[in-house]
Every structure is written in structure tokens, then in C-alpha cells.
Amino acid sequence: MKRIVLAKRPEGPPSDENFRLEEVDLPEPGEGEILVKVSHMSLDPYMRGRMDDVKSYAAPVPVGGTMEAGAVGTVLKSNDPKFAEGDTAFGMFGWADHGITKAKMCRKVDPDAAPVSTSLGVLGMPGFTAWAGMTAYSDMKPGETLVVGAATGPVGSMVGQLAKQAGCRVVGVAGGSDKCKMAVETFGFDACIDHRAHGSAAEMREALAAECPDGIDIYFENVGGPTLGGVLPLMNLNGRIIICGMIAWYSGAQDDTAAMPLQRFWRMMLVNRLQVFGLLQTDHVARFGEFLKEVAPKVASGEIKYVEDVAEGLENAPSAFMSMLKGGNRGKQVVKIG
Amino acid sequence: MKRIVLAKRPEGPPSDENFRLEEVDLPEPGEGEILVKVSHMSLDPYMRGRMDDVKSYAAPVPVGGTMEAGAVGTVLKSNDPKFAEGDTAFGMFGWADHGITKAKMCRKVDPDAAPVSTSLGVLGMPGFTAWAGMTAYSDMKPGETLVVGAATGPVGSMVGQLAKQAGCRVVGVAGGSDKCKMAVETFGFDACIDHRAHGSAAEMREALAAECPDGIDIYFENVGGPTLGGVLPLMNLNGRIIICGMIAWYSGAQDDTAAMPLQRFWRMMLVNRLQVFGLLQTDHVARFGEFLKEVAPKVASGEIKYVEDVAEGLENAPSAFMSMLKGGNRGKQVVKIG
Numbered sequence: 001m002k003r004i005v006l007a008k009r010p011e012g013p014p015s016d017e018n019f020r021l022e023e024v025d026l027p028e029p030g031e032g033e034i035l036v037k038v039s040h041m042s043l044d045p046y047m048r049g050r051m052d053d054v055k056s057y058a059a060p061v062p063v064g065g066t067m068e069a070g071a072v073g074t075v076l077k078s079n080d081p082k083f084a085e086g087d088t089a090f091g092m093f094g095w096a097d098h099g100i101t102k103a104k105m106c107r108k109v110d111p112d113a114a115p116v117s118t119s120l121g122v123l124g125m126p127g128f129t130a131w132a133g134m135t136a137y138s139d140m141k142p143g144e145t146l147v148v149g150a151a152t153g154p155v156g157s158m159v160g161q162l163a164k165q166a167g168c169r170v171v172g173v174a175g176g177s178d179k180c181k182m183a184v185e186t187f188g189f190d191a192c193i194d195h196r197a198h199g200s201a202a203e204m205r206e207a208l209a210a211e212c213p214d215g216i217d218i219y220f221e222n223v224g225g226p227t228l229g230g231v232l233p234l235m236n237l238n239g240r241i242i243i244c245g246m247i248a249w250y251s252g253a254q255d256d257t258a259a260m261p262l263q264r265f266w267r268m269m270l271v272n273r274l275q276v277f278g279l280l281q282t283d284h285v286a287r288f289g290e291f292l293k294e295v296a297p298k299v300a301s302g303e304i305k306y307v308e309d310v311a312e313g314l315e316n317a318p319s320a321f322m323s324m325l326k327g328g329n330r331g332k333q334v335v336k337i338g
Numbered sequence: 339m340k341r342i343v344l345a346k347r348p349e350g351p352p353s354d355e356n357f358r359l360e361e362v363d364l365p366e367p368g369e370g371e372i373l374v375k376v377s378h379m380s381l382d383p384y385m386r387g388r389m390d391d392v393k394s395y396a397a398p399v400p401v402g403g404t405m406e407a408g409a410v411g412t413v414l415k416s417n418d419p420k421f422a423e424g425d426t427a428f429g430m431f432g433w434a435d436h437g438i439t440k441a442k443m444c445r446k447v448d449p450d451a452a453p454v455s456t457s458l459g460v461l462g463m464p465g466f467t468a469w470a471g472m473t474a475y476s477d478m479k480p481g482e483t484l485v486v487g488a489a490t491g492p493v494g495s496m497v498g499q500l501a502k503q504a505g506c507r508v509v510g511v512a513g514g515s516d517k518c519k520m521a522v523e524t525f526g527f528d529a530c531i532d533h534r535a536h537g538s539a540a541e542m543r544e545a546l547a548a549e550c551p552d553g554i555d556i557y558f559e560n561v562g563g564p565t566l567g568g569v570l571p572l573m574n575l576n577g578r579i580i581i582c583g584m585i586a587w588y589s590g591a592q593d594d595t596a597a598m599p600l601q602r603f604w605r606m607m608l609v610n611r612l613q614v615f616g617l618l619q620t621d622h623v624a625r626f627g628e629f630l631k632e633v634a635p636k637v638a639s640g641e642i643k644y645v646e647d648v649a650e651g652l653e654n655a656p657s658a659f660m661s662m663l664k665g666g667n668r669g670k671q672v673v674k675i676g
Contacts (some may be wrong), residue, residue, distance in 0.1 A: 003405075055548065057610075097348070224604060228604075243608050245608070246605075248610070249601050256600035257601075259596045259599045259600070259601070260599065260600035261600075262595060262596060262599075263562065263587050264593075266562060266566075266581060267584075269614060270395050270582075270583070270584070270618070273395075273616035273618050274614075274615075275613070275615050275616070276607060276613070277614075278609075278610075278612050278613070279608075279611065280608070280611050283611055306347060311595050318344065333669075
């Protein structure tokens with residue numbers, strides 16, 4: 001089997017030297033395990049965090065260890081009654097063309113309901129993250145204004161579509177006019193601001209103010225950086241901020257917003273009685289079935305749209321990942337393997 | 339009538355020159371207004387914020403204007419059916435020995451149910467603030483650990499007693515061994531840490547860690563400063579922070595915690611999936627009746643304790659206020675006027 005391991009820890013943005021492709025013998029699945037031939041693997045911003053040796057919500061990938069990833073594929077061998085040979089399974093198989101893991105840690109995927117790659121995006125972890133955060137914390141009401149960064153990514157595009165369906169005004173932030181067009185034309189956002197054309201918090205604030213004449217009630221945070229800096233002064237009384245990620249800061253970038261003194265933020269919290277929620281989808285996983293039941297039919301009917309950016313071949317995963325961290329992807333980044 | 343006006347805006351901690359005692363003719367109450375002879379006036383930390391000319395949740399007191407305060411007294415004259423002469427009324431009468439205001443902006447107080455001064459503290463705005471914040475946002479559960487600063491003040495002491503009654507471990511932070519003793523012996527806290535003996539965030543963290551062996555689930559924020567700095571690294575997964583005030587920072591004090599970069603805090607929010615709520619009691623005022631119904635009998639029975647620190651005479655309000663901002667009061671600071 002082929003796999004990609006963490007060759008060394010990055011300082012700042014990752015580069016080729018941080019990854020190494022290896023070929024190893026295919027192990028035998030043990031008791032309760034399944035062996036899967038991977039067809040599609042997911043690339044997500046959180047993986048950048050796992051490359052650093054710091055405390056987070058999950059342990060870092062060890063140097064020399066296989067990079068983590070959710071992936072989907074066909075069961076070749078099963079030592080557990082949950083799966084039969086030929087079933088389609090989603091699991092944390094890593095950056096690899098085959099995976100072995102405990103059957104109970106995997107999810108069965110119906111390959112006839114939707115393309116199996118959707119189990120990595122709109123009907124997988126990113127889509128669920130958006131749905132879980134919005135249903136648990138947003139308290140969204142018709143007529144409110146929501147802002148979301150990384151608007152055409154699998155989390156941002158779901159957040160925006162859910163808010164639109166709830167009657168909100170939805171303003172996205174994305175990198176490049178191409179993505180902004182996609183946010184409006186494909187995902188139905190009311191507007192989308194190009195952060196590359198508004199590089200400072202002050203410029204972003206001005207652009208947001210123009211598109212959010214009634215202020216911002218809900219900010220779904222995927223990015224940090226100057227986007228956050230532009231959003232904060234526009235937050236309305238009793239506004240809600242859901243912190244899902246901060247991709248602009250993952251590789252240690254510094255900006256005025258990163259350095260904003262906590263005292264100033266504390267004052268904003270009190271003056272506007274904001275509510276801020278840290279979101280991790282694993283805390284909500286008991287509701288995954290409810291999510292699929294509600295969202296899968298809307299994906300099938302086209303009421304909820306998704307866009308996938310598919311790289312070909314495991315060996316191209318590092319470059320696709322590095323590009324994604326710089327915003328090079330259009331929609332959910334997937335690697336087609338099998 | 340006598341009143342105290344804002345003579346000039348303070349820079350840093352207020353001093354005598356910021357206040358001026360004036361004598362003016364007693365005005366006549368207009369249509370829908372009442373004239374009240376004040377017996378007790380409240381002093382609260384939020385008044386420091388009103389002395390600055392900055393955007394907040396309420397307009398600043400203008401220079402030359404009467405300092406704001408809630409107060410309670412006897413109705414001398416009423417031009418509204420809501421009050422009869424001789425009734426007891428609570429209203430925003432300011433730092434003054436008489437007050438005139440719209441009857442509909444005032445609350446009728448039952449002088450036989452409890453001493454009228456309690457309408458300024460345990461059964462007034464501070465007690466309600468604590469109750470509203472805890473019932474709306476704390477999600478407190480038996481066995482959880484709560485930390486609250488300004489532990490013997492009217493907000494902190496109510497927060498701690500409510501959490502104790504809900505089965506939480508309650509650790510206070512207060513200034514001086516005297517207050518710490520009061521928190522434990524009078525208000526039933528499990529422990530109370532003297533912030534004067536632990537002046538840095540690192541020292542406070544160490545002291546808190548010793549008293550909170552299972553970490554901190556709920557932090558009720560009254561103070562900011564090194565107490566907050568000590569609390570943050572001890573917050574548990576899914577911990578809640580309710581921001582009610584930040585007295586350590588009201589006069590512009592600087593410390594490491596005030597300067598903590600937002601990026602670092604954002605990361606804490608995500609790693610521990612914290613929830614942070616800005617609290618202002620006016621947002622919850624529709625529940626004031628529910629509060630009185632629940633809490634007043636417990637105050638009457640002694641199940642909920644309160645302590646008042648009574649200064650004598652309007653002319654002593656400024657010195658009592660300045661002392662309170664430095665933590666010189668023991669319990670709820672009141673000025674007896676009439």
C-alpha cells in the first residue's frame with residue numbers, strides 16, 4: 001500500500017519537505033477491523049493543526065506517522081459483522097490508498113443515494129460541522145444578517161445555504177472574484193466580498209458595512225485574520241459568533257486582529273452582549289443521523305448545492321493540501337485515489 | 339435639594355475633583371411623574387464607566403450632569419396613578435437626596451417584606467444581574483466548579499450562593515483575607531482566594547488550580563485582570579464564561595491579561611469549545627418578577643444571605659464610591675441619605 005507520512009514538522013506554511021510518500025506491505029485486518037480500498041480522500045484545513053506539536057482538541061500526528069484524513073472506499077475484507085465485503089465505508093483511513101481500522105469507528109455509506117465523495121463533504125464532516133453549529137448556536141431568525149468566511153468551502157457554503165433557507169441575509173467572504181461569483185451564483189449568497197481586494201481589517205470593515213446595512217447578527221468564523229477584524233466592530237447587539245476555524249492563522253500569520261488586546265474584545269462582548277461559541281463537530285456527533293435525514297434529501301433534490309474540487313492520485317495530495325491552505329481550491333477539496 | 343454632579347471626567351481612578359455637591363431648588367413633578375425623598379442610594383462599579391465619554395451600553399453622564407444611581411425612597415407627590423403619597427419607590431434618582439422621574443420607570447417596593455435597602459442589592463439590580471446571568475447562561479450542573487470574582491459583592495455573593503444551591507463547588511476571588519473569610523463563612527463558598535496575595539495571572543492560576551482540582555466549568559466574570567488570566571488556562575472542555583463586568587480594567591489598568599492577543603484567546607475558545615456570554619441585566623428585565631418570586635422568600639428565610647456596607651450622607655458618596663472601586667467596601671455599597 002501507499003501512504004503519505006509527516007516527514008518533518010513545518011514552521012509556517014507547509015512545503016514538499018514536510019511530506020514523504022512510502023510504500024509498505026498491506027497489513028492484515030485484526031479482530032473487529034476492516035480493510036478498505038480507498039476511492040476518495042478528504043483534505044481539510046484542520047489537518048494543518050495536526051502537523052504542529054501543540055495542545056489542541058486532538059493529538060498531533062507523530063513525525064513519521066501517516067497524515068490523518070477521512071476517506072471513503074470499498075471494503076475488501078471484514079472481520080466485523082457491521083460490514084460485508086463490497087460495502088462502502090467512511091473512516092479515518094489517513095493519506096493512503098488502503099486503510100485498516102476498527103469497524104465500529106467507520107460509517108456505512110449508501111453509494112446509490114449520492115456520489116460517495118459527498119460523504120467527505122456536503123454529507124460528511126464539513127457539512128455536518130456547519131449544520132451542527134448553526135442548529136446548536138446560531139439562533140438565526142428571518143431578517144438577520146449572517147457573515148461567513150471561506151464562503152465557497154464545504155463548511156461556509158453549507159452555513160450560507162442554511163441561513164438563506166432560514167430567511168437571513170447572507171454575506172460571504174472568499175478569496176478571488178471567481179469564488180465570490182460562485183458564492184452568489186451557485187450557492188445563492190446575497191453578496192460575497194473578495195478578501196484579496198480588502199487586505200486589512202479596516203478595508204474589510206468598510207466592504208462589509210456596505211453589504212450589511214443592518215449590521216451583523218451572526219458571524220460564522222472559519223478564517224480569523226482581517227476578516228474577523230472587519231466583522232467585530234459591525235456586530236449587532238446580542239450578536240452570535242460561532243468559532244469553527246481560523247485558517248488565516250493556522251500557519252502563524254500575524255496581523256492587527258491577531259494582536260487585538262483581550263481587554264478590548266472583553267469590552268466589545270459586554271457593550272454588545274455578544275455570545276461566542278467554540279465549535280467542534282465531534283461534540284455533536286450524536287446528531288449525525290438527524291443531519292443526514294434532514295440534509296441528504298435536500299442534496300438529492302438540488303435544494304442544497306455542493307461543489308467539489310478533485311485532485312487525482314495520492315501522490316498529488318500534498319500539493320492539493322498546500323494549495324487549499326492558500327485558498328487555491330474551488331469547493332470541497334477531495335483526492336481521487338482508487 | 340442636594341445632588342452630586344460630574345465636575346470633570348476622570349483620567350484613571352476618579353478623585354475628589356471629579357465630583358461637585360450642588361444645592362438646587364426642588365423641581366415640581368410633571369404629568370406622569372413622581373417626587374421622591376430618597377432614603378438609600380446605590381453605588382455600583384458600572385457608574386465608573388458612565389464617567390467616561392466612550393461608547394458603551396448606555397450614554398455617558400454629561401459633565402455638569404447628576405451622577406446616575408438607582409435609589410429608593412418615599413413618594414412625596416405623585417402625578418401618576420401607579421404611586422400614592424407615602425409609597426416606597428425604586429428608581430434612577432441619581433446621586434441626590436430627592437428625585438423626580440416618570441412613574442412608569444419606577445418600581446414599587448414593599449417596605450414590610452424586607453429592609454428597603456435590599457431593593458438596591460440582593461433584591462435589586464445586582465442580585466437580579468447574578469440570577470439572570472446564571473439562569474440564562476450558566477447551564478450549571480451538580481459537581482461542576484464555578485469561580486467568581488468580587489465574591490463578596492452583591493453580584494458575586496449571589497452567583498456563588500445560587501451555584502452552591504445547585505450543587506456546584508464554588509471558589510471565590512476577593513481582595514483581602516477579611517473578604518475571603520466572609521465569602522466562606524457568611525456566603526458558604528467552598529474556598530476564596532485573596533487576589534492581593536496573588537497579584538499576577540501566573541500566581542492566580544496556581545492558587546486557583548489548588549482549589550479547583552477538577553478545573554473550572556463556569557467563570558462568572560466581574561473583574562478582568564490577573565484573575566481572568568489565571569482562570570482561562572484552567573477552563574474545562576465546554577466551559578462557560580459569563581461576562582458581567584471587569585472592575586480591574588475600568589480605570590484603564592494594564593496587565594498581561596489585558597494585552598493577551600485575540601488570536602491566543604480564539605485558539606482557547608476552539609480547543610476547549612468554550613462559550614462566552616456578555617451579560618447586561620436590562621436585556622432580561624422581563625424576568626424581574628420571576629426573580630423576586632423565587633429569591634425574595636429565600637432572602638426572608640435566610641437561605642440567601644446578604645451583607646450591606648452603609649455610608650452615611652450624600653456628601654460621603656464620592657469617597658465611598660472611590661473606595662469601592664479599590665475594593666474598600668464589605669458587601670453591597672449603599673449610601674443612607676434620608
